[in-house]
Amino acid sequence: MKNSRLSLSGTNIVYLTFIGCALTIYLMLDSANITESSRAYLRLSGRVGMGLFFVSFGASTLHRLFNAGWSHYLIKNRRYYGISTAIVLWSHFLVILSLSVTASEWFRESAPWFILYPGSGVFILVGLMALSSNDYAVKKLGPKTWKTLHLVGGYTALAAFTYEYVLVLYLQPILLPNYEFAVKNSPLGTYALFAVPLLLFYLRFRKS
Numbered sequence: 001m002k003n004s005r006l007s008l009s010g011t012n013i014v015y016l017t018f019i020g021c022a023l024t025i026y027l028m029l030d031s032a033n034i035t036e037s038s039r040a041y042l043r044l045s046g047r048v049g050m051g052l053f054f055v056s057f058g059a060s061t062l063h064r065l066f067n068a069g070w071s072h073y074l075i076k077n078r079r080y081y082g083i084s085t086a087i088v089l090w091s092h093f094l095v096i097l098s099l100s101v102t103a104s105e106w107f108r109e110s111a112p113w114f115i116l117y118p119g120s121g122v123f124i125l126v127g128l129m130a131l132s133s134n135d136y137a138v139k140k141l142g143p144k145t146w147k148t149l150h151l152v153g154g155y156t157a158l159a160a161f162t163y164e165y166v167l168v169l170y171l172q173p174i175l176l177p178n179y180e181f182a183v184k185n186s187p188l189g190t191y192a193l194f195a196v197p198l199l200l201f202y203l204r205f206r207k208s
Contacts, residue, residue: 009077017052017084021045021091029095035103038095045092050161052088056081057154079133086130093123122160125153 008016024044030037059078063071074081100107129150131137138146 009073010080013077013080014083014087017087021087025091025095035099035106038099038102041095042092045088045095049085049088049092052081052085053157053161056085057158083130083133086126089123089126093120118163119160122156125156129153 025041028037028041028044055074056078059071059074059081063075065071096107096111100111132141132146132149141149
């Protein structure tokens with residue numbers, strides 16, 4: 001008898017992430033209080049996106065460190081976790097942009113140009129990485145160009161997480177006292193989560 005359970009691997013990871021994002025947006029966004037409900041979604045999607053980024057971008061380092069069955073699973077499915085990362089982060093980005101219409105005053109105060117423009121560039125890079133996460137793109141771009149795109153995009157995303165959370169903990173009270181990040185209620189906990197991919201970054205180059 002065939003096993004009918006849904007396997008959390010391959011394209012199923014992408015499908016489940018997309019459905020999960022769509023359902024979460026549908027359930028969380030409230031037209032009666034669109035600003036607060038949108039910000040609640042941003043807090044959630046920011047955390048989930050960073051977790052998925054850690055899984056996809058850190059897969060190789062984790063496998064070199066542990067060489068276990070679960071790390072082999074991550075290597076095998078990192079392409080799909082990378083696409084899932086882009087889905088979550090782009091839903092995050094689109095909700096941010098929607099606030100420019102639904103809560104324009106809040107948007108002007110909380111998303112100044114020096115945050116919005118570099119952040120938009122990161123989202124574009126993440127999107128390009130997702131669109132090129134297939135064998136056809138590798139063939140058309142060439143392995144060297146493809147690898148460069150994904151290395152630059154990955155480390156740019158890592159730098160963006162660093163920038164945001166360092167800004168939250170140390171610079172926000174001085175530079176942007178009214179700016180509210182996704183980690184407002186638990187900055188130390190989220191910063192600790194960010195430290196995991198940063199540690200992998202260090203170990204990756206220490207091993208090489």
